[in-house]
Amino acid sequence: MTDLIRIVYISRATFATANPDDGVEPTVSRILSTSRTNNRKNGLVGMLYYGDGCFFQCLEGETSKVQALYKTLLKDPRHKDLKILASEPIKRLSFPDWSMKYVPVDEHMCKLLEEHGFEHFDPYRFDHHLVERVMQLLQGVPDPTIPPVEGRASAPARTVLAAGLPTQTDTLAPAAASGSAKLSLAISIAALVISVIALVLVLSRL
Ligand SMILES: Cc1cc2nc3c(=O)[nH]c(=O)nc-3n(C[C@H](O)[C@H](O)[C@H](O)COP(=O)(O)O)c2cc1C
Structure with a gap:
């Protein structure tokens, strides 16, 4: 069985952030595009949050692949001060549908930060509990950069299949089950007709 790992790390952007009202920051958009292409190839999944000049990224996949990517990330000049907040073996992927989910700053994050006495998104000051809360929040927020149908079902699910990771059955089984249920229903209706x-x-011959 393949060894799976999850890492959560944070970093500071080295580029100046463009006007946040203009949609996804262009540098972040380029990072997302490369990440999605590469991660699909490597069977990696995860999510990326960017706010107040800081990144918060969760990466999951085969241990050797995640570690290799982290080495690459350390050398990327677009961010600095990388710090791993969590690193643990996992049994299944938490984001099987996402080669890289992007989560923008939203009111839920602002509220969570406010509740914990933060005026800005400053993950360097987060304790373990807040890291968990942020992770839960990010998992529930939709990604505005991908339409739900494409993002949730098709391409990323194929990523998991291509990687041969253990969750592929979990991800694909419900779809297969609903397909065979539809077929049985069609056969029953045809038999009835x-x-x-x-x-x-x-009766007409009687
Ligand atoms: C915050 C941040 C997150 C990134 N996340 C990923 C990622 O998930 N996957 C990836 O392949 N590259 C990611 N990158 C880009 C890598 O550092 C590197 O530029 C890229 O993997 C090189 O890919 P290429 O050889 O195809 O150009 C990230 C960069 C930054 C600054």
């Missing part, structure tokens, strides 16, 4: 026609024919 044929029976009714046969009955009508028999």
Whole structure:
């Protein structure tokens, strides 16, 4: 069985953030695009949050692949001060549908930060509990950069299949099950229609 790992790390952007009202910051948008292409190839999944000049990223996948990516990330000049907040083996992927989910700053995050006495998103001051809360929040927020149908079901699910990771059955089984249920229903209806026609024919000859 493949060894799976999850890491959560934070970093500071080295670029100046463009006007946050203009949608996704262009540098972040380029990072997302590369991440999605590469992660799909490598069977990696995760999510990326960017706020107040800081990144918060969760990466999951085969241990060797995640570690190799982290080495690459350390050398990327677009961010600095990388710090791992969590690193643990996992049994299944938490984001099987996402090669890289992007979560923008939203009112839920602002509220959570406020509740914990933060004026800005400053993950360097988060304790373990707040890291967990942020993770839970990010998992529930939709990604505005991908339409739900494409983002949730098609391409990323194929990523998991291509990687041969253990969750592929979990991810694909419900779809397969609903497909066979539809087929059985169609066969039953066809059988019923044929029976009714046969009955009508028999009755019409009497
Ligand atoms: C905050 C941040 C997150 C990134 N996340 C990923 C990622 O999930 N996957 C990835 O392949 N590259 C990611 N990158 C980009 C990598 O550092 C590196 O530029 C890229 O993997 C090189 O890919 P290429 O050789 O295809 O150009 C990230 C960069 C930054 C600054």
